[in-house]
Amino acid sequence: MxxxxxxxxxxxxxxxxxxxxxxxxxxxxxxxxxxxxxxxxxxxxxxxxxxxxxxxxxxxxxxxxxxxxGQGEQPGPAVPLISFVSAGHLTEPNGYVPSDDFISIPAGGLPAGDWIALKVEGDSMDLFSPPGSIIFVNRREREAIDGGFYVVRTEDGDATYKRYRKDPERLEPETTNREHKTIYPKGPLTIIGRVRRTMFDFPA
Missing domain, CATH: 1.10.260 (434 Repressor (Amino-terminal Domain))
Incomplete structure (x- = not known):
């Protein structure tokens, strides 16, 4: 010791x-x-x-x-909140995100990683992440694992939050809205990070 x-x-x-x-x-x-x-x-x-x-x-x-x-408990990591649209443009920050550039959300219990928080807009993943909820994304996890939840950049430069499935490779919505369809990538996936937590408030 x-x-x-x-x-x-x-x-x-x-x-x-x-x-x-x-x-x-x-x-x-x-x-x-x-x-x-x-x-x-x-x-x-x-x-x-x-x-x-x-x-x-x-x-x-x-x-x-x-x-x-040492007063009080050591705070958990504070994750920068970046605006996110489920089928819109997402600019991925490079390196570390300065504290003053974004609102930060306390996120105790997260493992070591390169974390960002995104606000979900749209209902394509409402079974797990209702509209308005916050998802925590680890940008160090970029290997696609069957059944994992990811934020992925599409061929046209947009970003989407979906569940990854293989054989065949596809991005599936997890939603009550049947208008959302499975995405079959035409080329290699560009994974921004893996979603590890969802946080939301119940309606009043």
Missing amino acids: TFDDRPAPAIRLEEARKERGFKTAKAAVDYFGWSYATYKQHEQGIRGIGRAASKYAKAFRVSEAWLLT
Whole structure:
């Protein structure tokens, strides 16, 4: 068993950085434009993080209080919410999505991944994801597995959320609306990511 004798804020800083999806300190500082030497000293516990706590908390999407004192439970990852139309254009962000660019949704319990959240419009998947619900998509999972739920880019550049089936390869709607038809791809699929969770509110 390895004993970590760093100050608790330094340990939490490393945890927050990894939870945000940055595997290394260098990946984080390169993305945010910080000084590597300064950040590394903060994570190693050589220097206190007091003055930089607000900046780090905002970047890693945790509360400043938790980062400094451990008050409350460690927040789960906050996933950026990007507008989504079931048969419309979807611009896929490259790399990490800046915190200020999108609304973020707390999503505790999700495994490590490159997550985005999409709002479902339309009823083509209403058996699992009613209109207005939020789906959580892991962009690291791009291998098509029979029975899996995916957001896929179509040949004309649009995006659709469907269930993947093989033999023959197809994208099936899961819906009460029989007007939605199965899609048979004409070429290789371009998978944006696998849908792992749906969140929705029951009607009042």
